[in-house]
Amino acid sequence: MLKTIAIKEVCLGMYIHELKGPWMDHPFWRTKFVLKDPVDLQKLRASQLQEVVIDISQGLDVVPEPTVADHQLTDKEMAMLELDGPVISESVDTRIIMPATLEEERAQAAKVIASSRKAIESMFKDLRMGKAIEAEAVMPIVEEISASVTRNVHALISLVRLKTVDDYTYMHSVAVCALMTALGRELKLSDSEIKQAGLAGLMHDMGKAGIPLQILNKPGSLTDHEFDVIRQHPQLGHDMLLKANISDAVTLDVCLHHHEKMDGSGYPEHLSGDQMTVFAKMGAICDVYDAVTSTRAYKPAWEPGMALKRMASWGGHFDPDVFKAFVKSLGIYPIGTVVMLKSGRLAVVVKQTPDSLLRPVVKAFFSTKSKIHIPVIELDLSKGMDEIVGNESASTWGVGNIDHLWSNH
Numbered sequence: 001m002l003k004t005i006a007i008k009e010v011c012l013g014m015y016i017h018e019l020k021g022p023w024m025d026h027p028f029w030r031t032k033f034v035l036k037d038p039v040d041l042q043k044l045r046a047s048q049l050q051e052v053v054i055d056i057s058q059g060l061d062v063v064p065e066p067t068v069a070d071h072q073l074t075d076k077e078m079a080m081l082e083l084d085g086p087v088i089s090e091s092v093d094t095r096i097i098m099p100a101t102l103e104e105e106r107a108q109a110a111k112v113i114a115s116s117r118k119a120i121e122s123m124f125k126d127l128r129m130g131k132a133i134e135a136e137a138v139m140p141i142v143e144e145i146s147a148s149v150t151r152n153v154h155a156l157i158s159l160v161r162l163k164t165v166d167d168y169t170y171m172h173s174v175a176v177c178a179l180m181t182a183l184g185r186e187l188k189l190s191d192s193e194i195k196q197a198g199l200a201g202l203m204h205d206m207g208k209a210g211i212p213l214q215i216l217n218k219p220g221s222l223t224d225h226e227f228d229v230i231r232q233h234p235q236l237g238h239d240m241l242l243k244a245n246i247s248d249a250v251t252l253d254v255c256l257h258h259h260e261k262m263d264g265s266g267y268p269e270h271l272s273g274d275q276m277t278v279f280a281k282m283g284a285i286c287d288v289y290d291a292v293t294s295t296r297a298y299k300p301a302w303e304p305g306m307a308l309k310r311m312a313s314w315g316g317h318f319d320p321d322v323f324k325a326f327v328k329s330l331g332i333y334p335i336g337t338v339v340m341l342k343s344g345r346l347a348v349v350v351k352q353t354p355d356s357l358l359r360p361v362v363k364a365f366f367s368t369k370s371k372i373h374i375p376v377i378e379l380d381l382s383k384g385m386d387e388i389v390g391n392e393s394a395s396t397w398g399v400g401n402i403d404h405l406w407s408n409h
Helices: 038-046 075-081 102-128 135-153 155-162 168-186 192-204 206-210 224-228 233-243 249-257 278-292 302-311 319-332 403-407
Strands: 002-006 015-020 051-055 338-341 343-350 361-367 372-380 387-393
Touching: 038 102, 075 343, 102 135, 102 155, 102 168, 102 206, 135 155, 135 192, 155 168, 155 403, 168 192, 168 278, 168 319, 192 278, 206 233, 224 319, 224 387, 233 249, 249 278, 278 319, 302 319, 302 338, 302 387, 338 361, 343 372, 361 403
Parallel strands: none
Antiparallel strands: 002 051, 015 051, 338 343, 338 387, 343 361, 361 372
């Protein structure tokens, strides 16, 4: 049985069926959960919401003069707090998300990527047909991506780089969502701001749903006219999101301005750095990084370390402070980075060592002295087993795809 009550009547043990108000007016990812934690109760009462809908068949009903301090729960009420099942979900902001190792998180990250890809493809189709989409319906995708990044920042972000050329348009959105979430945490944004950053990352490129596929997927160089068409996608996306009932200011801002540059040479509005929000600056970095580290129809992928090195050299493109935070969020040598070792061997980074960002775990696979492949050996550089002397490109040495060396670690 559903009942609408005032926020002041909410108490622990209630099953929240609906939060009556815009999703940005409360700190919760989902709207259906048993209210177990006093911290959740405090956040709910401090929010801008005036009412909630409770389900008294799954949780407690309103009791006279409820308070957190003096209400003693009965055995039945205590049992209600232990309700478990697939329909009950706690807020991601206050539930404990335990850290996971890279190996532990890879399997879960792969599932998140697969389900997110289907959802994004469906959204693109809906937008192409002019259908409305709701931010609340998108938030579970952002939540799952954010939770994976929280458990282990490297697992999903590294795996999503393995997208195919055909998958790029959809998986790029997933990747930028994850990168925006990780960067938001590094910048110490609030929970609500990280939520907004993740949603903006997921929706930033929706304007490509309005670009003809023969241009979007063209394998060769674009003509000037075709490039002009591509450059319309930020404005197209902004208009499509408004039409689709997406009104979040951060999402609209990042969608419209993720191709702006600090020196004013970007598009569509030629904003300079002081005119860009921090979210637009974040979006510009995350969008470019995923684009250049992904295999495209017209170019091979750059290795992550080489991408960061080249991006750092682009004067006037990115906000320096936000870019430094971005590098820190990924690590000096992100997973998949090819490096030259002091011994003359080429190696690929397979795992970060948090206590020593300059000395990750690598797999050596090629001798630059002999110019031959060598038996793959794993080296923990934090234990002094060798030393990185710089970033390198495998293709420079005629080495083919090495994704299998780090993706199955």
